[in-house]
Amino acid sequence: MNLVEGVLAGERLALARLITQVENGSPEGRDALNRLFSYTGRAHLIGVTGSPGTGKSSLVNQLARAYRHPMDGRQPVKVAVVAIDPSSPFTGGALLGDRVRMRDLAGDPGVFVRSMASRGALGGLSRSTAAVVQVLDAAGFDKIFIETVGAGQSEVDIARLAHTTLVVEAPGLGDDIQAIKAGILEIADILIVNKADRPGVENTERALRSMLELAHPEQMQMGSCGRGGHGNKPRTGTLPALEDQIWIPPVLRTVAMQGSGTQEVLAAIERHAAHLRETGEWQARERERLESDLNNLLQAILVARWREGVSDAELQDIVSRLQDRDLSPYQAAEQLLDLAESPNKV
Amino acid sequence: MNLVEGVLAGERLALARLITQVENGSPEGRDALNRLFSYTGRAHLIGVTGSPGTGKSSLVNQLARAYRHPMDGRQPVKVAVVAIDPSSPFTGGALLGDRVRMRDLAGDPGVFVRSMASRGALGGLSRSTAAVVQVLDAAGFDKIFIETVGAGQSEVDIARLAHTTLVVEAPGLGDDIQAIKAGILEIADILIVNKADRPGVENTERALRSMLELAHPEQMQMGSCGRGGHGNKPRTGTLPALEDQIWIPPVLRTVAMQGSGTQEVLAAIERHAAHLRETGEWQARERERLESDLNNLLQAILVARWREGVSDAELQDIVSRLQDRDLSPYQAAEQLLDLAESPNKV
Numbered sequence: 001m002n003l004v005e006g007v008l009a010g011e012r013l014a015l016a017r018l019i020t021q022v023e024n025g026s027p028e029g030r031d032a033l034n035r036l037f038s039y040t041g042r043a044h045l046i047g048v049t050g051s052p053g054t055g056k057s058s059l060v061n062q063l064a065r066a067y068r069h070p071m072d073g074r075q076p077v078k079v080a081v082v083a084i085d086p087s088s089p090f091t092g093g094a095l096l097g098d099r100v101r102m103r104d105l106a107g108d109p110g111v112f113v114r115s116m117a118s119r120g121a122l123g124g125l126s127r128s129t130a131a132v133v134q135v136l137d138a139a140g141f142d143k144i145f146i147e148t149v150g151a152g153q154s155e156v157d158i159a160r161l162a163h164t165t166l167v168v169e170a171p172g173l174g175d176d177i178q179a180i181k182a183g184i185l186e187i188a189d190i191l192i193v194n195k196a197d198r199p200g201v202e203n204t205e206r207a208l209r210s211m212l213e214l215a216h217p218e219q220m221q222m223g224s225c226g227r228g229g230h231g232n233k234p235r236t237g238t239l240p241a242l243e244d245q246i247w248i249p250p251v252l253r254t255v256a257m258q259g260s261g262t263q264e265v266l267a268a269i270e271r272h273a274a275h276l277r278e279t280g281e282w283q284a285r286e287r288e289r290l291e292s293d294l295n296n297l298l299q300a301i302l303v304a305r306w307r308e309g310v311s312d313a314e315l316q317d318i319v320s321r322l323q324d325r326d327l328s329p330y331q332a333a334e335q336l337l338d339l340a341e342s343p344n345k346v
Numbered sequence: 347m348n349l350v351e352g353v354l355a356g357e358r359l360a361l362a363r364l365i366t367q368v369e370n371g372s373p374e375g376r377d378a379l380n381r382l383f384s385y386t387g388r389a390h391l392i393g394v395t396g397s398p399g400t401g402k403s404s405l406v407n408q409l410a411r412a413y414r415h416p417m418d419g420r421q422p423v424k425v426a427v428v429a430i431d432p433s434s435p436f437t438g439g440a441l442l443g444d445r446v447r448m449r450d451l452a453g454d455p456g457v458f459v460r461s462m463a464s465r466g467a468l469g470g471l472s473r474s475t476a477a478v479v480q481v482l483d484a485a486g487f488d489k490i491f492i493e494t495v496g497a498g499q500s501e502v503d504i505a506r507l508a509h510t511t512l513v514v515e516a517p518g519l520g521d522d523i524q525a526i527k528a529g530i531l532e533i534a535d536i537l538i539v540n541k542a543d544r545p546g547v548e549n550t551e552r553a554l555r556s557m558l559e560l561a562h563p564e565q566m567q568m569g570s571c572g573r574g575g576h577g578n579k580p581r582t583g584t585l586p587a588l589e590d591q592i593w594i595p596p597v598l599r600t601v602a603m604q605g606s607g608t609q610e611v612l613a614a615i616e617r618h619a620a621h622l623r624e625t626g627e628w629q630a631r632e633r634e635r636l637e638s639d640l641n642n643l644l645q646a647i648l649v650a651r652w653r654e655g656v657s658d659a660e661l662q663d664i665v666s667r668l669q670d671r672d673l674s675p676y677q678a679a680e681q682l683l684d685l686a687e688s689p690n691k692v
Contacts, residue, residue, distance in 0.1 A: 030676055037674035053397070131675075283669075290668045290675070295649075297679045302648040303641075322636045323629075328383035329477075329636070330376055333643045 004032050007139050008039065012112065015139055019114060022131045033131060039138035041286065043080075044273055047162030048147045049187075054170040055194045057083070058256035059265070060145050061105065066266045067143055068110055077142035080112040082132055084148045112141065126157050127296040130289070133161065161293075163285055164272045166265070168192045169208065171200035188249050190268050196253035196261065208251050245279050247272065309340030350378050353485050354385065358458065361485055365460060368477045379477060385484035387632070390619055393508030394493045395533075400516040401540045403429070404602035405611070406491050407451065412612050413489055414456055423488035426458045428478055430494045458487065472503050473642040476635070479507065507635055509628060510618045512611070514538045515554065517546035534595050536614050542599035542607065554597050591625050593618065655686030 003021070006014025021029035046063075048056050064079045105111045114136075116129065129146065136144050146162055167188035191212075193204050250268050254261030276282035318336055321327045327335065349367070352360025367375030392409075394402050410425045451457045460482075462475065475492065482490050492508055513534035537558075539550050596614050600607030622628035664682055667673045673681065 034674040034676055038671045041671060051397075051399070053399075134675075287665060287669050291665045293675055294665065294668065294678055294682075297675050298652065298682060299645060299649050301679055301683065302652055303645050306644065306648055319633060319637045319640065322640065323633050325384045325387060328380040329480075329639055329643050330380055332640055333647055336640075336644060337647065 003028075004035050007032075007036065007135065010140065012109070015112065015135070016114075019132050019135055022135055023116065023128055025128070029131070033134060036135060036138035040134050041137065043133075043137040043141055043144045044164070044269075045133060045137075045162040045289075046143060046145050046269060047165040047187075048145055048168065049165065050168035050192075051170075054168040055256050056147055056168045059166075059168060059192065059194055059254060059262075060147050062254075062256050062259050062262040063266060063269075064105060064111055064143075064145065066262050068105075068108060071263060076110060078110045078112075078140060079143045079145070080136040080139075080141040081114070081145045081147060082129060082136070083113070083115045084129065084146070112136065112139075126161070127293065127300065130161055130293040130296070161289055163276055163282060164189050164269055166190045166192055166269075168194050169204055170195040171198045171204045189247065189272050190265065191249050191251045192254055192261075192265060193251065194254045194256050197255045197258075201253065205251055205253070212249060212251070245275065247275050306337070306340050310336060314339055349374075350381050353378075353382065353481065356486065358455070361458065361481070362460075365478050365481055368481055369462065369474055371474070375477070379480060382481060382484035386480050387483065389479075389483040389487055389490045390510070390615075391479060391483075391508040391635075392489060392491050392615060393511040393533075394491055394514065395511065396514035396538075397516075400514040401602050402493055402514045405512075405514060405538065405540055405600060405608075406493050408600075408602050408605050408608040409612060409615075410451055410457055410489075410491065412608050414451075414454060417609060422456060424456045424458075424486060425489045425491070426482040426485075426487040427460070427491045427493060428475065428482070429459070429461045430475065430492070458482065458485075472507065473639065473646065476507055476639040476642070507639075509622055509631055510535050510615055512536045512538055512615075514540050515550055516541040517544045517550045535593065535618050536611065537595050537597045538600055538607075538611060539597065540600045540602050543601045543604075547599065551597055551599070558595060558597070591621065593621050652683070652686050655688075656682060660685055 003014045003018045007018050018029065018032055022033060023029075048060055050056055060081055060083075064081060067079045068076045070076060105113060114132065116132065133144055133146065165187050167190070169191065170193065191208050193201055193208070195201075252261060252264050252268060254265060256262070273282075276285065315336065318327065318332050322329065322332045349360045349364045353364050364375065364378055368379060369375075394406055396402055406427055406429075410427060413425050414422045416422055451459060460478065462478065479490055479492065511533050513536070515537065516539065537554050539547055539554070541547075598607060598610050598614060600611060602608070619628075622631065661682065664673065664678050668675065668678045
């Protein structure tokens with residue numbers, strides 16, 4: 001049995017091996033993705049991002065456990081966690097992260113956890129995360145958490161891969177948190193104030209709510225803010241039209257270390273998924289994701305093809321002329337493109 | 347007088363306008379960069395990065411002031427600050443940031459501060475930051491601080507544009523700081539524990555030192571750790587050979603809000619610049635920076651050229667087939683590349 005068949009049959013070892021192939025961008029990984037792609041499109045992708053120190057990993061662990069042990073009599077669903085780990089290989093950060101998680105979720109065949117290093121991914125981190133998520137989707141995981149540490153642009157791009165994006169905050173994390181919140185507010189579907197047993201939780205919550213009001217002034221006056229509901233304009237006796245169903249990100253409190261608030265977050269995630277499906281937004285987000293993934297892939301292929309037409313010596317010669325200020329960057333780029341396209345090259 | 351002449355003559359308005367052109371990737375901006383590029387290569391680029399809440403902006407303000415008002419009788423040098431601001435345009439984060447800075451440094455013609463939004467940059471944020479830094483370099487700024495909020499991959503890439511990279515930490519910022527430190531330790535030339543009047547400063551410092559020991563085991567046993575000196579192997583009566591001059595990142599304490607520790611950081615920055623020049627590392631880093639900038643630019647041009655060969659309808663058709671799982675991402679990319687290269691296209 002080959003890796004693809006193993007993955008489709010639910011074998012963990014085959015899954016782990018194939019993910020490694022896909023991460024490395026090997027030809028085997030690419031062939032496998034081609035074959036597996038028709039099995040994708042079923043999973044609910046949940047991005048989790050926010051500043052360091054907010055306790056995102058604990059929250060994701062709690063949510064994974066809650067999906068595995070439902071309180072309302074529903075069937076447990078299969079959960080995967082892809083954690084983008086900014087640690088360097090030499091300190092073994094990724095391994096440590098996995099071990100900490102394993103304590104909680106070890107031995108459950110319905111849970112799969114994978115840390116990905118954020119360095120050196122072929123075609124960019126977004127591309128390689130998208131590919132790993134596709135493998136997990138094809139392998140039949142129902143909920144796939146994509147967790148990014150940090151709040152930089154690449155983390156935000158990765159969170160955008162998701163159907164539902166959770167932004168996690170915590171009280172008292174310092175003075176430039178405000179600025180970061182403003183940036184990630186646009187992508188948040190659900191806002192969480194974790195470590196809500198700490199002093200300052202009211203301030204953090206108030207700050208988030210007033211930023212939400214700036215972003216959604218009309219809806220917020222309906223008073224539906226923070227309840228996690230749809231910000232529907234009230235109509236008498238009829239269901240609201242689809243275009244009126246605007247999602248107002250709820251602001252929820254959790255203390256992930258104690259598990260409190262987890263059920264409310266899970267309920268909000270499920271409400272958001274239902275909202276996406278009702279409004280057609282689910283398809284729209286999926287299309288946007290596939291298009292952006294395609295762009296990343298094209299970019300990588302174009303650069304690789306161009307690079308084949310230029311020798312190392314030619315490239316280094318141009319860089320030297322750049323360093324000597326003989327050429328500007330634009331002039332250097334044009335010369336290199338001409339070289340790669342020159343017809344009398346062998 | 348056009349913008350390029352204005353910038354070379356030190357006019358602030360011309361500088362601000364040209365930077366906007368360059369940020370927008372306009373043809374005027376590109377022409378100006380071609381003409382200005384021969385004036386670049388003189389500035390000392392100083393990257394400042396680290397987790398949110400560590401007080402990076404205050405530290406950069408203090409350092410800018412210290413370079414403008416030297417305590418040792420040296421001439422003041424011209425200072426520019428490029429702050430990569432993750433705020434979204436709609437909340438006005440970038441403007442706010444500028445205003446806060448302006449209180450401290452306003453009215454000094456030897457200081458120029460610019461916030462850059464981290465979204466929507468043509469050819470990527472690294473490319474557009476590199477271009478803005480080139481303009482400031484040509485305009486005669488001696489020290490250019492490139493400050494990034496956050497510790498994600500794109501921030502690290504931007505910090506890598508610099509000759510000297512400062513990584514700022516602060517005591518008690520939470521549990522996944524450790525992982526981030528591991529990732530950015532590799533790029534740190536100087537480590538700073540800011541807010542050093544807070545409890546826990548010894549722990550933060552100890553953690554940083556033990557991670558340094560993991561990274562540089564041999565040098566650290568020489569006892570030169572934390573003194574900011576070169577980790578030279580001791581030789582009797584001779585100067586150490588160049589290849590033995592290994593820079594060990596010093597760990598320095600500051601309380602930027604009170605200005606304490608600023609002079610020590612400034613001294614370490616200058617020591618690092620001298621080290622780079624003595625060892626030839628200055629040229630090597632410059633070359634690496636120019637090459638990486640050239641790669642970003644090439645990538646943007648390649649994608650733009652390819653895009654011209656494909657119609658919107660063709661692209662959307664392929665994306666639809668991707669969404670229907672008719673094609674895998676690799677198959678879709680190959681079809682699009684064939685389309686763009688097809689000879690019977692008009």
